[in-house]
Amino acid sequence: xxxxxxxxxxxxxxxxxxxxxxxxxxxxxxxxxxxxxxxxxxxxxxxxxxxxxxxxxxxxxxxxxxxxxxxxxxxxxxxxxxxxxxxxxxxxxxxxxxxxxxxxxxxxxxxxxxxxxxxxxxxxxxxxxxxxx
Numbered sequence: 001x002x003x004x005x006x007x008x009x010x011x012x013x014x015x016x017x018x019x020x021x022x023x024x025x026x027x028x029x030x031x032x033x034x035x036x037x038x039x040x041x042x043x044x045x046x047x048x049x050x051x052x053x054x055x056x057x058x059x060x061x062x063x064x065x066x067x068x069x070x071x072x073x074x075x076x077x078x079x080x081x082x083x084x085x086x087x088x089x090x091x092x093x094x095x096x097x098x099x100x101x102x103x104x105x106x107x108x109x110x111x112x113x114x115x116x117x118x119x120x121x122x123x124x125x126x127x128x129x130x131x132x133x
Contacts, residue, residue, distance in 0.1 A: 070094065
């Protein structure tokens, strides 16, 4: 018997054809989503790289600025001290400051070493023991 529904199935390839069409569309959508993700990641990585480069440039200029600030301090001291003495005082100050920061850094590093979550491990052991009993 010939029905209009059978005409639709023949024209569209039936359920198998519809499933194939849906799978092809899903695959195309997945490819487009991956392509969009890749393009978005490229844009973000580019922006991140430019930002990091600008940050490094800013840090270099800040370092030069700090050097000139200390040179200015030495020049100011040289107005009433010998130039060599003014430079020596600024140099000694910088080495004292570097030593102090180094000692503080060493203390923090020792406090953070080894980087093991001791409290979390202790809690996990307590939890395991409580579950066993």
